[in-house]
Amino acid sequence: MSPTAQRPDALHPGAGGRATARPTLEEVAALAGVGRGTVSRVINGSPRVSAKAREAVQAAIAELGYVPNRAARTLVTSRTDSIALVVPEAETRLFSEPYFSDIISGVSAELAETDMQLLLILVRNQRERDRLSAYLTAQRVDGVLVVSVHRDDPLPGLLESLEIPSVLAGRRGDLEPLSYVHADNAGGARMAVRHLLRRGCSQVATLTGPLDMEVAQARLGGYRRALEEAGHAYDEALVGLADFTEEGGRVAMRELLARRPELDGVFCASDVMAAGAMQVLRAAGRRIPDDVAVIGFDDSIVARHTDPPMTSVRQPIEEMGRTMARLLLDEIHERGRARRQVVLATELIVRDSA
Template sequence: MSQTAQRPTGPNGPQRSQNPQGSQGSQGSQGEPGGSGRASTRVPAGAARPTLEEVAALAGVGRGTVSRVVNGSPRVSEKAREAVNAAIAELGYVPNRAARTLVTSRTDSIALVVPEAETRLFSEPYFSDIISGVSAELAETDMQLLLILVRNQRERERLSAYLTAQRVDGVLLVSVHQDDPLPSLLESLEIPSVLAGRRGDLEPLSYVHADNAGGARMAVRHLLRRGCQEVATITGPLDMEGARARLSGYRQALEEAGRPYREELVGPGDFTEAGGRLAMRELLERRPGLDAVFCASDVMAAGALQVLRAAGRRVPDDVAVIGFDDSIVARHTDPPLTSVRQPIEEMGRTMARLLLEEIAEQGRARRQVVLATELVVRESA
């Protein structure tokens, strides 16, 4: 797979042995986990390896509960999970991943797919924060995380073949564009999938995103309360629902305040620093009297600040600036950037958690999660 990086999500990666763990079963209730203070029953070297049933008996739970713990399912009480893990350690039980793969078609791998160029992946904090959140959620499981970049048609075809061959148990798709065929591919393959964002209001796949419109409204209301009269915006790419929602929130805040929405105050951007610089130059040429700008990302806001400084505009005295994301960029601009915080690491964690649940329970209804945003006020506005 082109541009694919793989890394273990646990401290030592997945364990392998020659003893089958048995298929996942649902029989047996959790019961009351076994107590502590037992004499060690670890099997001596050369003796028969402990079985899943023996772990269940020692832990005082059903076989299905042990299977769910081993497979990383979240649908186990903490008390039962601790009892099972203690029994596993005491018996020296080692799940046989190879045998389970043959029986269940599970690979213990998740693909994090990013349909963007590597320059964006490695330069924008959004992506690293998503990956950090996903990795943190998978850290206590045996799942491997595969990072796959898809930048052209050839790589899309390779990914399609890879997914069709059932090389992964599920997919996390980040940076969803309106015309991207990947969500439809995931839907047709019926592979467990969770998106960061959505294509529209009727998105059929599970997704996690922030309240983009609400965050934009907060930003523009703050600028209006400061007394700003001519508030511009630099948008993200409008083939992405998140960027459209932020533009919608900008417009709603103006209309609520009785201000007209003017196209000449809207600068198209692309979530990059260069895009922020270009849009800011064009806005100043069209509307030299503007006194505020809401940028749909911190990275674009950083580019806008550079142009304003070069034009001799003081921030925030002449032009107030607000970004979106509250990324590390916001804390290191000059002046530090007021920004709408979206909980990006939490988004990554939530995406991974939803995907694990879909993998563990095939046929589970798809879910949509919207996380709250908040305005973090610094010196730029």
Template sequence: MAVARQRAGRDGRPTLEQVAARAGVGRGTVSRVINGSPRVSERTRVAVEAAIADLGYVPHRAARALAGNRADAVALVVPEPETRLFAEPYFAAIIRGISVELAEADIQLLLTLSRTASERERFAQYAAGNRVDGVLLVSVHGEDPLPELLAENGIPAVMNGRRSAHETFPHVDGDNVGGSRAAVRHLLERGATSVATITGSRDMYAAQCRLDGYREELDAAGLADDEGLVAHGDFSEEGGYRAMCELLGRRPALDAVFCASDLTAAGARRALREAGRDVPGDVALVGFDDSAIARHMDPPLTSVRQPTEEMGRAMTRALLAEIAGEAPTSPGLILPTELVRRASS
């Protein structure tokens, strides 16, 4: 048995050994060709590549992973409660970006939905055991133990978004402040004189940034700081509805509202309709995220779009660099946002 080398693998597929035999070289050489080592002569490389093509050889991932002490895979961890996020163009685009970048590096994407905090801890355990080379994190909340767990275990990871202004964990985020400022500026330019805002969940940094942007832009325009124009929502439609009712009661003369999310804007729009206010005639409305509902609202909603696909790519590139052991140039990357103008403002 030990004599008859050069046999195909258990599953009938060619092995590296067969390729080597066919090309008339040793296993080491084939391995070098596959891994793009420069220490192979041109002639040899060509011969090996021909043998690979002839045989239709595809490296066996598990064997590679085992021998090479790596996984050739990265995990994307999505908190289960957040799967509604899934139902957003935002998410689809991020995944597309990730996928493109990973495909180029020939690395697999593992999708992991983690339901509970304990499951996230278990995941860290799991990830530590060389089961993945790196981790991509989305929708990370402040109390999530996963980032620290990963860092402690020395597992390369990058998150989407930030938990605070001084996020030390590697991250890629959209420019929330800049986007909000652009939205408010736009409202002001369209002649609004009393711009209200409905915030997102106060414990989320993105919500804080969007509120900061709102304030900064009003300041820059020299408008008085009126706290009565700020109502707190929670990114949900219902929250938007309630906040809008509140606002209408408090500042009936408002003529524009900047919402921290499109969903919030949808709720606000409902409240405005019930109050008999026309959009954009009486009140101009702007959302954030440029999600599916923005395009389909009546009237279509002006919204702030993040360069989501690019964010996915950037996250992945950063992660791959980290895996490759490159020293990170900076802990984070902030990508610019863009205002998409529609009929609501």
């Protein structure tokens, strides 16, 4: 709420040549020769309207080009018919490209069947976080989708206490109380590492994401699991802590190479990290995949353009978006039902880098 200069043109109410005032429900009723209640019933699909009245109303609506005023409806129903997709912006940068837009695609595909409108809200600093809190508190949406969650993010807690229907992409931990959809990160990582081992790699390293994110933890967990299953000892020196970014991948790869020059395989928890790692490896004179095999995660557009094209773990991102939307709609329509939690399968896309 900015404290000043809210209405720069308060002197000219309705000025500016805005098109003629929109017809109201009252006018439709008058034209159709019925009462307001009947028009409302027709608009909202109530069955208790005679065919004759319904036709008269529909004709009047068509003639006047009537469109209901949502604010008025919201005021009385306190439904808004819109849901928010909240994106911690730092995240957008990291996951970059397709992840973000594929989620949106999926969500909006699912919403297409509905009257729900999708709102996008970016949050990248404290100021915007506060604005969001106010926004949510003002009940301006019927539900919230949150893309990617850090363990210490206050937002899910806020959503919980506000009792706003919400679905997370990913989760904070095993005991996530909110609904969520996520990919089988551990399984995908395990698959990737097994692929490397099967290929004959004996010194498999990994580049992780930020470990305050459950995704990153899960992928690291899958890596460990695959090694253990194959009887390899877990070697901390083979674990490079990074942050999902390309630059982070480069830095961590360099350190890894210094610590364990003999490594012959790297599982990276994101494609862009893998791309960074591949640059470093090539600069160090390693051939890919002959000297070092590399696998990424996400199967993003980057994976298809590296040299050589990158083997990567695909997660069904658009499907995740669809599922999130579906769960959220369920939760909105039947308040108080149990939380819903869905895990979707991942898949290894084999190209030339491993």
